[in-house]
Amino acid sequence: MAGTNEAGRRAAHLAAVWCVGGVLTAVQLQVVLIALFVGVAPARGGLLALGAVLGMGALAGVASAAHTIVPRVRRPRGRWTWTVSVYVSGTAGASAAAVVNFEINHLENALPLYAAGGSCYALAAALFLPGTRFKLGSLGAAAVPTEHSVTLSDSGGTWQVEVYSVGRAEAERLSAETGTAEKVERYLVRFWRAA
Incomplete structure (x- = not known):
């Protein structure tokens, strides 16, 4: 029963990160679009910095709730290490998803982008769960069709x-x-x- 309880807590943690990541993807997309139309470079940089601060703040809240299942979060500065790592990795993945989404449908429907962005953040967070790195790598390699x-x-x-x-x-x-x-x-x- 303890294993099931642990698996449930991990799933809930990843679901929370996925939700925050989806919202974060939507907010960051809007921030980037607004920044493109702002003519002053300092204002553009300020908008992008504001988006990053808000995003990391939201992820820090998730990190503080995950201290029982993510060992790194319990260490000194561990919560911020987790937050910055998940933010940077998730944002990189969500940015790649945005490029693909733009190529496919020119952002006519951004809902799949938000779901994909949330998945990028959840995958980044899953790398911090004990014992899941190899499983995720295998899953990712199996999910990507290649011809070797x-x-x-x-x-x-x-x-x-x-x-x-x-x-x-x-x-x-x-x-x-x-x-x-x-x-x-x-x-x-x-x-x-x-x-």
Whole structure:
């Protein structure tokens, strides 16, 4: 029963981050659109900074509620580390989703963008949950259809890719015990031109 309770708290935490991320995506889209029409550079910068401060404030509220399931939040400065990391990662993902959304429907319907933006923030937050990094990476790799090759921008070709990992079990153990597992897991990424 404890495992089910823990899974429920994690799901609720990620759902809260998804909701905040969706609203944050909507607000940031409006801030960027307004900033594009403001002619004065300092005002434009002020608008963008205001959007970032409001976004991080909302995420900090979620972080303070997550101290029981996110070990990093319990450490000194951990709440702000989590907040800034989730904000930056989520905003980067939401920005990429906005570009894709613009390419597909020219922002005629932004609702899918808000849902996708919320998902980017939730995925960033999930990376801080103990024992979920590998599962999310696997899920993400499985969800992206590929032909075992990738196209690198400005390279003029298609490449084969292999990724190896060492130290996953130790990283999960340390993350669960101490809330951090920095410099434990190592990766080797190999790529070569596809035939």
